[in-house]
Structures are given as structure tokens and as C-alpha cells.
Amino acid sequence: MTITLRANRVFTGEKVLEPGFVTMEGESIAAVDTEQPDSVDVIDLGEHDLLPGMVDLHSDCWHQRANPRPSTSFALDDTLVMLDTEVVSWGVTTQYVCVAVQDDAAKGRTTRQAAQSAEIVQRTRHQLRADHRVHLRVEVTSERIDVAEELAELPCVSLLSYMDHTPGQGQFQRESDWRAYYASTGERDLDALLAHRRARQPYTDPTRAELARIAHRHGVILASHDDDSIGRVEQAHQLGAGIAEFPVTAEAAAAATSRGLWTVLGAPNALRGTSQLSGNLSARQALVAGTLGALASDYHPPCLLGAVYALAANGVCDLATAVGLATSGPARAAGLDDRGTLAAGKRADLVAARQRAGRPVVAQTWIAGVPAFGP
Structure with a gap:
């Protein structure tokens, strides 16, 4: 037709x-x-x-939708269908759903859940409307890197990022911010969680290197997460990362751009005009500096379209440039040559x-x- x-x-x-x-x-x-x-x-x-259909490289809301209240949960299969309807209604046609490989009781994340989630996407993706892929997020303080290796073999896994949510670096420069955030998630023993993550610090760089080998072995794009320094960006570059998502400083974003990494920042950040954590990099600041390559919905799919129009309405850039941040930019970052532009x-x-x-x-x-x- x-x-x-x-x-x-x-x-x-x-x-x-x-x-x-x-x-x-x-x-x-x-x-x-x-x-x-x-x-x-x-x-x-x-x-x-x-517009072209939007490409969302980091959508970390599936499991939140499955657990809308502490005492209420829905089956992950059902929730993915609901999420599919939601994202299509907001113009997202290619979605990288985040699956976290970590044991985090407060967030309800387990390695068993990670395996189950990836299997659901693999089994149902061709029955849904949007093109759903898995963004495998791996905590470098985790002791279960073997799970990442197993899941990376699935055809639906197209992106792997490594992250470290230990305070004092990355997203949580201040321990007080880390404690406030994890307390809000319902974490009951902050001291024990922090002690575990700090005890695992000597192993984080070898873990990053092993995750890079896993990604390259399976043809999966590698991304760094929450880079806070030129040194961290250089490490990502040496490991063969193609994407630096959510760098927290202007210096890190500039370093990533100069090294050919695609810098991805959150659409909620761009829409609101500021990061959720005081002092972290503003997406608008990065765009003006020429160091923003793409936007991702992060935790709220409606923000992607909203951010595109808000950037233009607030005079940060013209609308054509803003559209590219949600379409051609992320498509190129993900190596999706068949989409992202109208041609x-x-x-x-x-x-x-x-x-x-x-x-x-x-x-x-x-x-x-x-x-x-x-x-």
C-alpha cells in the first residue's frame, strides 16, 4: 500500500x-x-x-510500572504490553528497556528478575507495536557478572552499560545525596548497602574491563554511565565504549564528545532545565556547549517529546535540532542506520x-x- x-x-x-x-x-x-x-x-x-519515530536508548520505567505501590504488583508480561501502548502514544517507536543486573532489595532488583525480564522481551518483542530492545545495565559492584554474559547472548540485547552508584563519585558526589535517594526507595539498611559497595571498589575496574569484553564478544554497543571526570571518559574510550550516558560534569561531556563518544542526557533534565541532583550537568548547558548528542526518556517516556519542544520554545536551539536529539542522534549512537530520519x-x-x-x-x-x- x-x-x-x-x-x-x-x-x-x-x-x-x-x-x-x-x-x-x-x-x-x-x-x-x-x-x-x-x-x-x-x-x-x-x-x-x-517527525521521525523517536528512539529511546534508556527507558528505566518498566519495573516501576510493574510495582506502582509498595503493596501492589503486576506481572512483567502484562506491564510490558501496557508500556508498549504508553510509549507509542508518546511517539517512541524504538525503545531500549532497561534491565538491571544487580541485587538491590530497595528497588526490587535481583539478578533473577533481570534474566526473567530479558526473556520476556525476547519472547514478546515481535508481538508488540514498538521495536523493543534490552539495555542491559550492570552495577560494577555486583558479583554476578556471569548473568550479564548469559543475557548478552540474547538477540534482543543491543546495549550494555556499566554503572557505579557508590557515593563519592559519579551521580552521587555527596554521600548525603546518596543516603537521601536510597532512603526514598525504601532501603532499610543504608550502612550495610554502602559497606558492601565500598568493599567491592577494588574490583570495579576489572569488572568494567570484563563487561567491555562481554559487549564486544556479543556485538553489543558499550556505554559508560555517570562519568564525572576526563579520566573516567578516557577509560570508557579505551574500553571501546560508543556512548557516554548521563555524564555529570561539563568536562566529562566535552571529553566524551572530543573522543567520538555519543553523549546522551536525560529528557527530564532537558525539559526541567536542570538535573534532579544539584550541581550535576544540565542537558541545556551541554547542548549550548555542543556536547549533547542525544536525549533519552530516562524514567519518564512522555518527557522525550516534551523536551524536544521545550528546548525550542525556550530558545536553547531550533526545533529541527531538538527533533534530531530524539531521532537521528540516538539512532546513530545505537548504530541503527535504517531509522531516525525521514528519507x-x-x-x-x-x-x-x-x-x-x-x-x-x-x-x-x-x-x-x-x-x-x-x-
Whole structure:
């Protein structure tokens, strides 16, 4: 089937066409132009903007959705279907769901749950609407790196990041911030948790190196997490990381960019204008400095579209640049050459967005040429 969409503004992920026409044939885009193709019926989207489907490299909300209250839980299979509907309704067509390899009782994370979660994605991903992949997040203070090795063999695992949430470095520069955060998650014995993570510090660099070997052995992209110094970025570069996600200082973001790593920061950070932790790098600051390559929803999928429009509305960048941070940028960072831009031959992942009550919302979403959300 051939379908041509017209919009007053078509953001290709690299530039804007005013107006623009996008023709889909089957699962692919056949043409993108400023002139209406001959002898085809056109669906006029009017005032809606037409964008590429968004690519979310870090979506850490699946397990939160499965446990909305301390006394309430839903099956992970059911919750993934719910999340699929949610992200498509916000224009995300490729989602990297986070699966944490760690034992963290306060967050309800276990290595057993990690294995179960990855298996669910592998089993159900082709029955869902969005393209769901696994972002394997591994705590370097964990003693179960063997689980990461096993899970990296699954075809759905496309990204592996290493993280260290011990206070005094990374995200938690101050122990007081670490204690406040983990107390809010319900952790009952902060001292015991902290003692364990500090006791594992001598093993963290060898663990990073082993995780890099696992990623490269299985053809999985490697990412560092919460880099706070040029030294940490250089270590990631030497280990063959392609992405530096959520660097916490401007120096680390600049170092990552200069070394060819894709710098990914949180959309909630970009939307709010500041990090959730005082003193950590602002996504807007990184964008102005030229060190922001992509945005990720982090823990709140609606923020990705909201951040795109907020960056332009607040004069941080033009809208075409902001769209690229959620589409072409993350697609390139993940090595997904078939999506992220509206161009002939690309996968027909498209989003029609408009303003409602002064905020951007999605009216329609197409995934591989198939209507996935909207009328």
C-alpha cells in the first residue's frame, strides 16, 4: 500500500520542510519532498508536525510500572504490553528497556528478575507495536557478572552499560545525596548497602574491563554511565565504549564528545532545565556547549517529546535540532542506520504531533508503515 502524508512542517531529523510530503510504501519511506507526488491520494495532517519515530536508548520505567505501590504488583508480561501502548502514544517507536543486573532489595532488583525480564522481551518483542530492545545495565559492584554474559547472548540485547552508584563519585558526589535517594526507595539498611559497595571498589575496574569484553564478544554497543571526570571518559574510550550516558560534569561531556563518544542526557533534565541532583550537568548547558548528542526518556517516556519542544520554545536551539536529539542522534549512537530520519529507503516510523493546552502531544504514530496509534 502507498500512502502520502502532507504536513505544514516535516522535520526529517536533520532539517525542516515547509510544507512537506512523505510517501510510505509498505514498511519503508519511498519519498520525501516539498512538492506533492503525482497521481497519489494525500492525507493532509494540516497543522500537525510530522517527525521521525523517536528512539529511546534508556527507558528505566518498566519495573516501576510493574510495582506502582509498595503493596501492589503486576506481572512483567502484562506491564510490558501496557508500556508498549504508553510509549507509542508518546511517539517512541524504538525503545531500549532497561534491565538491571544487580541485587538491590530497595528497588526490587535481583539478578533473577533481570534474566526473567530479558526473556520476556525476547519472547514478546515481535508481538508488540514498538521495536523493543534490552539495555542491559550492570552495577560494577555486583558479583554476578556471569548473568550479564548469559543475557548478552540474547538477540534482543543491543546495549550494555556499566554503572557505579557508590557515593563519592559519579551521580552521587555527596554521600548525603546518596543516603537521601536510597532512603526514598525504601532501603532499610543504608550502612550495610554502602559497606558492601565500598568493599567491592577494588574490583570495579576489572569488572568494567570484563563487561567491555562481554559487549564486544556479543556485538553489543558499550556505554559508560555517570562519568564525572576526563579520566573516567578516557577509560570508557579505551574500553571501546560508543556512548557516554548521563555524564555529570561539563568536562566529562566535552571529553566524551572530543573522543567520538555519543553523549546522551536525560529528557527530564532537558525539559526541567536542570538535573534532579544539584550541581550535576544540565542537558541545556551541554547542548549550548555542543556536547549533547542525544536525549533519552530516562524514567519518564512522555518527557522525550516534551523536551524536544521545550528546548525550542525556550530558545536553547531550533526545533529541527531538538527533533534530531530524539531521532537521528540516538539512532546513530545505537548504530541503527535504517531509522531516525525521514528519507527514502528508511523504515517508515513516523509521528504526527500537535499542541494541546500549550504542550506537545501525539495524534498519530506509524511503525514500519503500519498505524500504531491514533485514528
